[in-house]
Amino acid sequence: MTDESKEIQAQKREMPEPYEGNRPVPWIVILIVAGLFVWAIGYLYVTYQPVPPEYGDQRIAADFKSASGSEGGKVDGAQLYAAHCVACHQATGGGLPGVFPPLAKSEWVTGKASTTVQIVLHGVHGPLTVEGTTYNGLMPTFKDKLSDAEIAAVVSHIRTSFGNDAGEVDENLVASERAATASHEAPWNGDEELNALK
């Protein structure tokens, strides 16, 4: 036996190289899953019913529109107060002693309506006396954030809530107050400027 044929025999004894198994998903499984998928969509399609509002809390889409005040309805001052003022002046309108002045019984809220509107339009900065206590904080401006109707609604809300009874404010008043102080950039300088508007 030559060296060469010895080598070939040795090669023939070797097991073949192993290779990685490959077991495809059986067709029957793919067919079953696809069938279930089609059936499920068909089932939803055939059995779909719009849920009548009686099954839930009785509200229909139109109820939400009027609640948000965006369509025809009145702007909700209480809602605006909760969104823009409550963090500082608190839900009770009592403010936070020494930090945020109260709106309840405040002379700035129950006094001249145009002054309250000006405070909300431009904000206040510097010493401000409210109910005999001097505050020195920063009340933000709302002239770019709230529309005339919204400012009228929130001012009306604070003038008629928290035990206040000062009457509502008209959108037109806000519009004319806004126009009259359109060039005013900085917040009102506390008592110094606001006493003149009282």
Ligand code: HEC
């Ligand atoms: C970031 C806190 C903050 C927010 C928000 C805020 N205020 Fe004020 N507000 C103040 C501070 C502070 C003062 C006092 C300013 C000073 O000391 O110069 C004040 C003063 C006032 C005053 C005059 C003083 C008084 O207590 O009567 C009114 C009126 C008022 N705010 C109404 C509002 C309304 C309405 C909103 C919401 C649209 C509002 N504020 C949102 C902090 C805030």
